Amino acid sequence: MHPARKQRLVLVIVLVALSSAAIGFVTYAMRNNMDYFYAPSAFAAGEVPFEKRIRAGGCVVPGSIARAADSLDVRFAITDGRAELEVVFDKILPDLFAEGEAAVITGQLSRDGTLRADQVLAKHDENYTPPEVAESMTAEASCADGAKI
Incomplete structure (x- = not known):
């Protein structure tokens, strides 16, 4: 060479x-x-490590939101359609958070099987329109020429 x-x-x-x-x-x-992302069915299968920062996502189960009367504590469940995961959160929830809506939760899985969240992100679809824009669209929709916006 x-x-x-x-x-x-x-x-x-x-x-x-x-x-x-x-x-x-x-x-x-x-x-x-x-932050590793897991679905609620992975929690049910025992595939998620304890005491490690993780993310979970799913839809908020209707009727599962329980608020404490004397603090900001909120308990709710999320599901992916196959399993449910109990979540505990002690801060103010986002405005878009609601039952039946998608949410992404960041936190740690405790030994009792609940996810202790330190962040909750409410998701919405791409068709979301802020209320102010929706009001202006309905106001303009009644134009004299009848044109749709």
Whole structure:
């Protein structure tokens, strides 16, 4: 092998090794900041680790929301259609949060099988229109020329 080719080959091998090591170190350092997403059926199957920050998502079960009278504590269940997961949250819920709507919860699974949430995100479909826009659309819909908006 020609010395110039051998030198380039060694350089490429060293660069690949250093790049792989850097990617490995970054991934290792970020492992505590990663939130893994699980469906309620994964919780029922026992596939979810305890005391680790995770995300769960599903629809809020109608009739499952129970609020404490003396604090912000809220208990509710989410489902993916196959299993239900009990969630405990102690902060203010988002405005779009409602029964039968989709939600994504971030928190830790406790030993009693409930998810202790520290963040609840209410989801909505892409057809959502803010109330102010909806009011302006209905007001403009009654235009004199009868044109639809």
